[in-house]
Amino acid sequence: MTLAYLQFDQVSKNFAGVRALSGVSFEAHAGTVHGLLGENGAGKSTLLKILGGQYRPDGGRLVVGGKVCQFGSAADAIAAGIAVIHQELQYVPELTVTENILMGRLPTRLGIVNKKEARRIVAERLTEMGVDLDPDARLIDLSIAQRQMVEICKAVMQNAQIIAFDEPTSSLSHLESEVLFRLVRELRANGKTLIYISHRLEELYALCDTCTIFRDGKKIVTHPVMAQVQRDTLIRDMVGRDVTDIYDYRPREVGEDRLKIVALSGKDSPEANNFSVKRGEIVGFFGLVGAGRTELMRLLYGADQRLSGKVELDGVAVAGSGPSAAIDAGIVLCPEDRKEQGILAQASISENINISCRRHDLLGGLFLRHKKEAALADAFIQRLRIKTPNRDQEIRLLSGGNQQKVILARWLAEPGMKVLILDEPTRGIDVGAKNEIYRIIYEVAERGCCVIVVSSELPEVLGISDRVVVMRDGKISGQLDRANANETAILSLALDKAA
Template sequence: MSSFLQFENVSKAFPGVRALSSVSFGVRAGEVHGLMGENGAGKSTLLKILGGEYQPEAGRILIDGEEARFSSAAASIGAGVAVIHQELQYVPDLSVAENLLLGRLPASGGWFRKSHAVSVARARLTAMGVDLDPTASLRKLSIAQRQMVEICKALMRDARVIALDEPTSSLSHTETEVLFRLVRQLQKERRALIYISHRMDEIYELCNACTVFRDGKMIASHPDIRNVPRPVLVREMVGRDISDIYHYRGRPLGEVRLSVKALMGKPLVEPATFQIRKGEIVGFFGLVGAGRSELMHLVYGARKKDLGEMTLDGRPIHISGPRAAIRHGIVLCPEDRKEDGIVATASVSDNINISCRRHSSRAGVFLNRKREAQVTERFIQQLQIRTPNRRQKIRLLSGGNQQKAILARWLAEPDLRVVILDEPTRGIDVGAKHEIYNVIYELAERGCAIVVVSSELPEVLGISDRVVVMREGRIAGELDREKATEQTVLSLALPDSPR
């Protein structure tokens, strides 16, 4: 069967880096084609070429046998292509309906027909089985809900070619099931689909075929993924064998480092109490909306508390905001790196040094550029951040490399005591995950108290000394590593489980 979508020798370079080198593969109509590779391997660059954001310097794209050249995103959309990017692209101050119909808003006599837009959006959302209020502002929605809006926006265009870049990275189990149902329906309708994910379970469950990228090159293309063992895909992606991605390393635990007592603030429905010891890794698990991120924002001072007390190394502390938390050695890598983590217009170096430069600036005004360059180069090497140089704008890096830069920002702090990592490996490849887990273990071995908030249960079970489970705005229970299994954790996390 011939390919409906065909890439032929597609190449793309940026200053100092070759993102794609003569990439060729095809996607048949009615096929879900998995695209796999490490962060920075070129997957997202290829999708941006398909979506008209970039133009290839060589090669061509064929759709249904005809060459397609897209000078803009609008041209790509007009040709029946829909690309759902990993880094969400929405207008936060507009409603769900307005975002869904952006560029196609109904109007009469030059006036926006709001009620008609809401009616159309509600009908389409209902038909897709998606529970979203079309009148709600995007700014007030969770990241998972915003992701569903982006997915629905692309699907509402009735595209012939649909590409999804890490679409489930922020979705709950229920929302993921809705997405899978939609993808399978599109497959039945003979659409050509590209599906990028670092979650191998999803690739094997959803995809018919798979192509693997490494360092901008196509390493292998498998027409039937059922015949490809998982270790083979991992080896093709990273160029080496990784038998145990978590590689848990036990360590002696010290005294209580952080104690949180009766901490309360919206939207938590019950005061939260927990402790973390020196050198301990505590995983916080719960379904989307359980309150995990909100609790960590209270600890960090990013959200105002209503009541509660905290002690650090036995001494009471008052966290009035993130600056106070950082001064106490409490840091947070946020879930939404694009909105809350990076300074998109700044360089990699500025993003890494933005906090620790207060220790080296002269008179609090003059920056020590030499020291900042040394710090940046050290962490580029240590964390293997893929960037042409330290002056590169961080927005041009892949999501995984942006995440590493945020982690480097806090590793550069001289007195780390508590490190809170909210979805630290969201949208990150298996090789980079392995590297980040090693950094987490190293921090714990130095005596840091580590909190890992994750919606990936195998990750929580794989690296944690203890698991705290949240459900509907409250702490539902705690389990030591030996007692924490998928069944015991999920029994605490699910809303209909016995209390």
């Protein structure tokens, strides 16, 4: 075995009231990809922030290439050859791709930045890396995936020896992920030490040589050869209990058509689509990124303006068209980008969960309301395994995945709901909480609610849906009952090009 290039030695970190990391030790080798696994809040991002010089550890040390390192800032880490691509991307939106990549290192001639030269260098390296990005584009005009690519290119061009990725694929399409994987593999072949965090097990198996599992701020185990470890073993170690089937599908009686969509179209969704959902039915919407699922749901909910069509609930057309009409009718949409749309950063977990229930609960004393809200918040904190010292913690202090859970809880807790639409409900969410989210979905359906789950995870769609609707190019391309739904059938509906 070669000497480890990177060593974490008894690393600890506390935040007020939270032990984010306690005594974590493991090593990573040059020319390998080392996966970090663990539930939301297990301490993975904190470890990378220590590696990247953003946080100082309270105890323990970091050894890089045989030298003990103490970073006072992110710049120190970069100087030591470490690049961390954080979960929350860090770029300057108003600057161009070239400026972001070469930030602080722009070539100068006689003290003046040589823009042409900078652009040439960046364009050349981007081509080399096979990344299709315009060096002159401002980051603000790029997609999230493209912005992330910029950060990765920046790390590569800084010639970092250690590159760490914190959930890089959570906002990437399949194709974009492929580009990322290719880059990671090339970096490995060039002898870099790579650290890779993800919740997607397939991806981890495909990419990682070695992996370390975290739970509650502690290292549970390091597997020197990830390929030899069973999926169930990984899940058990992450969750701390056996989870045999994370979907745990519960069949149920479905009733009559309850929600009916007739010839619905809009500006971003010009094709007129029809579908219906029965009382108590869970319908999975599958399609490639860009197939138009989110757009169709936004039309249904009234978030985007309709060009044609109507929505019927229990045989009655939903009057009006905006989201408030939908909400009044009992239609609830939990959006894909929950963080951007839904978070009250300064408010507590409890307030973030209860905000929409308050609308329904104007009667009753303040004391009673407080008690009810506290009970609801605690129930969701427990069920979704939201990692927090208590319900009064400000949501902004939670890890990314736990913030997602809080916002999701808000929608799952909505009383009087008849239709629940969840757009990518488990994106960025760990295995244990996924299992609990599925159970809540089954419960909601058992109450007679129509549930629509938009998901890009094929196993998830197959695992929880009573029926699968597939979209392609803005149009519903087919539907399959649970009994007839399988990977091949769904993918062919999602992929087949209309001639």
